[in-house]
Amino acid sequence: MAEHRLHPENWVDHYADYLFNYAVARVSDAEIAKDLVQETFFAGLNSAKNYKGDAAERTWLIAILKRKVIDHYRKINSKKGKAEVRVSYSSDSDSEGDWLEEQVADPFSQDGDNVLENEELGFAIQECISKLPRKQAQVFQMKTIQGMSTEDICNELDINPSNLWVMIHRARTALMGCLNDNWF
Amino acid sequence: MKISCEEASHICTKSQYKEASFWEILKLRIHILYCKACAKYSKQNGTLTSLCDKAELNVLSEEDKECMKKDLEKRL
Numbered sequence: 330m331a332e333h334r335l336h337p338e339n340w341v342d343h344y345a346d347y348l349f350n351y352a353v354a355r356v357s358d359a360e361i362a363k364d365l366v367q368e369t370f371f372a373g374l375n376s377a378k379n380y381k382g383d384a385a386e387r388t389w390l391i392a393i394l395k396r397k398v399i400d401h402y403r404k405i406n407s408k409k410g411k412a413e414v415r416v417s418y419s420s421d422s423d424s425e426g427d428w429l430e431e432q433v434a435d436p437f438s439q440d441g442d443n444v445l446e447n448e449e450l451g452f453a454i455q456e457c458i459s460k461l462p463r464k465q466a467q468v469f470q471m472k473t474i475q476g477m478s479t480e481d482i483c484n485e486l487d488i489n490p491s492n493l494w495v496m497i498h499r500a501r502t503a504l505m506g507c508l509n510d511n512w513f
Numbered sequence: 514m515k516i517s518c519e520e521a522s523h524i525c526t527k528s529q530y531k532e533a534s535f536w537e538i539l540k541l542r543i544h545i546l547y548c549k550a551c552a553k554y555s556k557q558n559g560t561l562t563s564l565c566d567k568a569e570l571n572v573l574s575e576e577d578k579e580c581m582k583k584d585l586e587k588r589l
Contacts (some may be wrong), residue, residue, distance in 0.1 A: 345573050
């Protein structure tokens with residue numbers, strides 16, 4: 330079995346976005362998610378000596394992040410001083426008096442599946458992006474995910490528009506190939 | 514009106530971000546009529562766009578990452 334090693338100096342470049350997506354999906358707040366990722370990196374450093382090398386670096390970091398997310402919910406629950414579960418007949422005063430059966434989850438609903446599938450899709454895309462050359466990945470993310478204008482990106486990275494389009498074009502072509510292999 | 518496949522694919526990429534001009538799109542459409550390869554490419558490119566939308570990806574800004582790197586380096 331291949332021996333895995335930790336490279337903390339590359340953590341931010343390689344895993345920050347991946348972990349961030351994972352955290353955002355669970356705490357639905359970008360600021361908190363960012364802090365959790367930061368804490369995960371610190372915790373990773375502190376317990377680096379416990380890393381046995383039998384899991385990939387990323388899997389190991391995700392495991393730490395999972396604990397951090399749980400801790401986060403524990404903390405906000407204890408702040409409230411209660412972790413009770415309230416079941417009320419109806420929280421919505423409009424539907425007061427309606428039958429309880431109407432609030433039961435629709436067994437034919439596909440919503441849950443979709444949420445899960447979209448998250449997996451997000452990871453698949455993230456993984457493909459991480460295989461791109463650094464600069465291409467950066468331009469693609471700025472353009473596609475952050476939705477920045479061509480002009481702003483060109484100014485920030487000091488490149489010209491035709492340069493930018495060539496990079497985005499290459500990134501997209503590579504991503505299509507990668508997703509074809511890993512997603513479809 | 515005729516354009517090369519290379520040009521077509523570049524217009525196609527631009528059009529994914531709604532930054533291709535009307536004439537460019539027209540040229541691309543005509544090209545796709547007779548070029549199977551570009552038609553396929555164009556379709557895949559569209560799929561990629563919709564997948565990226567659907568996944569609702571989030572990224573940290575470069576500044577945030579720089580901050581994280583610095584904090585991490587301090588502790589290395």
